[in-house]
Amino acid sequence: MSGKASAAAIFAESRDVGPLAAIDARVRLAAAITFLALLAVLHTAPALVAALLSALAAAFFARLPLRSTLRRMTAVEGFLLFLLLTLPLTMPGHELFRVLGLPVSEEGVRRAIVIIVRVNAGVLMAAALLSTMGTMRLAGAMSGIGVPLRIAHLFQLTVRYVAVFHEEYARLRRAMRARGFRAGSNRHSWRSLGQLLGMLVLRSAERSERVAWAMRARGFAGSFPAFAQRRLERADRLCILFWPALLIALAWLEFS
């Protein structure tokens, strides 16, 4: 992940398109959280298939761009890869075949598939419901569903300064490159990067001082005006009706 692309991803405010965009941010956040919480307990094949299908449907209705979504799904963490590779070998059970003299168990393969499906359904659903709404709406949605106001405000402010520091960091790195710096695995590089980090900390501390004073000068006394929430409309009410039905259906597939 390059830094530039990542900063752009954060600041693409509200790329909401498609039918899902009509649904209120609070409803989408609540829907995502409840879906992911239920997903954590799903084990059986029918329930997982249904969960993956509903995540795919949500991704379709959110009109997620194909390429970046695929990249997101394949960017599994290193340990997940280990997990998927070792599970078939380490779980005891019915032997399917042998790899390098090690038995591959049916139970292990099954468990690995369960994890792949669960992780991808989760990634897709989170991407479909949350990633495109934009940070300010997400902060508003957080406070709207009962997340403490301070966390929502902290989130909002942090996102704003990520852009500032990303520019600062890019500038410092450019200055280092202009002096012929190339990062390698040696003492000089580590020292330079350590000092770069120290410099960033210092500048951010100075900036935070200025920001705190500027906010006080404008009468900030610990809280912002509450987030404006729009009234729930027809699309929201439909979603509120439909979502529990989906969750109950998934739970029924799992536990019946």
Add this chain to the structure above:
Amino acid sequence: MAHIPDGVLSVPVLVAGGVVTAAALGYALKTLDEDRLPRVAVLAALFFVASLISVAVGPTSVHLLLSGLMGLIIGWAAVPAVFVGLVMQAVFFGFGGITTLGVNTMNIALPGVLWAMLFAPLLVNATPRRAAWVGAAVAALSVATTAVMVALVLTLSDSSYTLSARIVLLSYGPLLVGEAVITGFACGFLARVSPEMLAARAMRRGGKIAASS
């Protein structure tokens, strides 16, 4: 590395992580008054950006967690800072998950805060050299603790994760080295340039955070 996605951990582990993180967040937010909210936001943003720096360690390269440095500079406020950072990672990049926010925040933030608290007395009036060694020690211990906690969380979720949990433990080696070295140099630099920033003293209420006076 420490970003466990949705769908891997068992429910009791998720709930326990959520409870621990909620308690730590509650404690950290209680001390976060109107003076500190913008400061923590600015520093949280900085640490988020700094974790994008990739550092070459031998044949591999790592992205820093910076939990040790965060603990040293902002103390308990590192918990909400990490939490917010993880929300951004999960929502915008798809790293980590929503249900695992509690577990991941616990694994990353708590070791940094606690080791920094333990070592903070050594930083009072420290020479740059000593600050560098203390910073490196805090960073190394924080990463090691995070690694152990990630492995533990995986093992507790499912006993068949044990082997991969051990591999995870080993894979933290390069990160530990990179984190210790870079944090060490950064702390040495800060001790030379702005000694009052270290040891989280700067984040006390009404305290000056920066060298700008």
